[in-house]
Amino acid sequence: MAEPMKIRAQLKGDVAAIRILIHHPMETGLRKDAAGTLVPAHHIHTLTVDVGDRRIVDIHTGTAVSRNPVFAFKAKGAKAGEKVVVSWVDTKGERRTDEAVLA
Amino acid sequence: MNLSRRNLLKNSTATGLLLSLIAAGALRPTRVLAAEWNKAAFESKDMASALKALGAHAATEHRDLLLKLPDIAEDSTLVPVDVISHIPNTRTISILVEKNRNPLSAHFEFSNGALAEVSARIKLAESSIVKAVARADGKFYTVQKEVKVTIGGCGG
Numbered sequence: 669m670a671e672p673m674k675i676r677a678q679l680k681g682d683v684a685a686i687r688i689l690i691h692h693p694m695e696t697g698l699r700k701d702a703a704g705t706l707v708p709a710h711h712i713h714t715l716t717v718d719v720g721d722r723r724i725v726d727i728h729t730g731t732a733v734s735r736n737p738v739f740a741f742k743a744k745g746a747k748a749g750e751k752v753v754v755s756w757v758d759t760k761g762e763r764r765t766d767e768a769v770l771a
Numbered sequence: 772m773n774l775s776r777r778n779l780l781k782n783s784t785a786t787g788l789l790l791s792l793i794a795a796g797a798l799r800p801t802r803v804l805a806a807e808w809n810k811a812a813f814e815s816k817d818m819a820s821a822l823k824a825l826g827a828h829a830a831t832e833h834r835d836l837l838l839k840l841p842d843i844a845e846d847s848t849l850v851p852v853d854v855i856s857h858i859p860n861t862r863t864i865s866i867l868v869e870k871n872r873n874p875l876s877a878h879f880e881f882s883n884g885a886l887a888e889v890s891a892r893i894k895l896a897e898s899s900i901v902k903a904v905a906r907a908d909g910k911f912y913t914v915q916k917e918v919k920v921t922i923g924g925c926g927g
Contacts, residue, residue, distance in 0.1 A: 683886075696894070698872070713808050722883035726806050730813040732868055732876035732894045734849045740890035743883070 675768035677752040684719055684746035684770055688739045688754055696731040712737065712758045719743050719770070720750040746770055812865075812875050818902070821867055821874045827904045830911035833858055838903045838914045847895045847920040854889050854903040861887035861907040870899035895920050 671691035678685045690712065697709025715727040724743045748770055755765040812824035822828045835857035844850045854864050862881060867874040876893045887905065895901075895918060902915040 696872075713813075719883075724881065724883050724885035725889075726880040726882075728806075728808050728813070728878040730873050730875055730877065732871050732873065734892035734894055738890070738892050742886040742888060744886065745884040 670762060670764045673754055673756075673764065673766040675752060675754055675766055677768040677770045679746060679748055679770045682745055682747070684743045684750075684752070686717060686719075686741045686743070686752055686754075688717070688737075690715075690737045690739075690756060692736060692756075692758065694731065694733055694735045694737060698731075710758060710760055712756045715739070715754065715756045717741060718751075718753040719746050806880060809875075809878065812878070813873060815873060815875060818867060818869045818874045822904070825865055825875070825878075825904065825911075827865070827906070827911040827913070830904050830913035832914060833905075833912035836903060836905050836912050836914045838901070838916050840901055840916050840918050843919045843921055844895060845921055847897070847922075850893050850895055850918060852891055852893055852901065854905075856887040856905040856907070856912075858887070858905060858907040858912060861905045863906040864889055865904045866891065866893060867902045867904065868893065868895055868899050869902070871896045 674689040676687040692712055693710060694712065695707050695710040697706065699707045701707050709731060711731050712729055715729065716723060717725040725741050727739065750770045751767050752770060753765060753767045755763065757763045809824060812821055815821035815824050819828065822830065837855045839853040840850065852866060854866060856864060863879060864887060865878045866876045868876055877891055879889050881887055898917070898919045900915050900917050902913055905912045
């Protein structure tokens with residue numbers, strides 16, 4: 669089971685500033701381990717961010733997003749107390765959803 | 772006539788129709804499913820074919836599309852990148868690295884009040900041109916910047 673994401677959701681006026689830190693190796697499939705064997709590709713390919721029940725960003729990623737990805741977004745029309753829900757799915761079919769509350 | 776039987780039949784037809792629409796992909800439960808991962812674009816091996824797979828091969832430069840990157844990246848596996856589009860109705864932003872094995876690094880689709888701006892961290896295989904592409908009102912715009920990668924961390 670993947671570690672929980674860190675989600676920071678701050679409201680300034682009606683603009684939500686959302687910052688997400690994900691724990692994920694984002695292996696490209698090109699890296700060799702200490703024994704010289706190739707580490708198979710294993711990376712997040714899809715990520716979604718919802719505020720309240722509104723989808724604000726769909727993200728698709730390849731292998732060239734850094735290990736432990738960090739993303740930041742902003743969305744207008746948000747209210748205090750609304751939930752920010754972030755989900756990801758990777759190439760092994762592992763997935764994780766975490767949420768934070770806008771404050 | 773058996774009214775409850777009528778209702779049941781009517782309801783099951785409606786449910787059946789709904790299910791077949793979902794199966795056909797016409798009605799997606801959007802909360803769960805994101806748009807399709809663009810395999811052709813992500814697996815493209817050069818900039819031209821990645822842009823083509825995104826439909827962005829005719830992208831033009833636009834001064835309201837901003838790309839912030841360091842001039843020199845000390846750690847090529849952790850290069851911070853900010854893309855901001857002030858072009859009205861920007862719906863998508865893509866980030867591409869020319870010298871990477873697969874240039875397309877990430878693709879963002881904005882909706883429901885999201886501002887067309889993103890911060891992320893990407894990997895560079897070597898010193899390279901990095902491009903951002905934005906789609907607004909069906910047209911594609913682009914901006915690019917060169918990032919130098921220092922190997923050995925001497926900062927030179």
